[in-house]
Amino acid sequence: MGYARLDLVYVVSKLAEAAIRRATGLSYSLSDVPSSLQEVGKEIVERVAEQLIIDDGETLRCRICGRGPFTRKGLYLHIRRVHLDSIYDMVRSELEAYLWRLKNT
Numbered sequence: 001m002g003y004a005r006l007d008l009v010y011v012v013s014k015l016a017e018a019a020i021r022r023a024t025g026l027s028y029s030l031s032d033v034p035s036s037l038q039e040v041g042k043e044i045v046e047r048v049a050e051q052l053i054i055d056d057g058e059t060l061r062c063r064i065c066g067r068g069p070f071t072r073k074g075l076y077l078h079i080r081r082v083h084l085d086s087i088y089d090m091v092r093s094e095l096e097a098y099l100w101r102l103k104n105t
C-alpha cells in the first residue's frame with residue numbers, strides 16, 4: 001500500500017471536514033477520497049462525529065469544550081474555528097491505525 005504523505009494529509013482534511021458536517025447534521029460527500037479509503041473513511045467519519053457534539057434533543061453543545069447551546073450551523077462553525085486541529089489529530093490516528101493494520105495483518 002503506497003500512500004504518499006501528502007495524500008494522507010489531503011484525506012485527513014477531507015475526513016475531518018466530513019466528520020464535522022456529519023456531527024452537525026449537514027450533508028457530506030467522500031467522493032474526493034481515493035476509492036480504496038472510502039469504506040474505512042465512512043467508519044472514521046462516524047466514529048469521530050460521535051465525539052464532537054452533545055445533542056440532548058433540545059440543545060446542541062460542543063462535546064470537546066462544553067460550549068453552547070448552538071444552532072447546527074453555529075456549532076459547525078464553532079468546531080471548525082476552534083477544534084479543527086484536534087479533529088485532524090483524531091482522524092489521523094484512526095487512519096494511521098487502519099493503515100498499520102492493513103500492513104501488519
Ligand SMILES: [Zn+2]
Binds near residue numbers: 067078079
Ligand atoms: Zn468547542
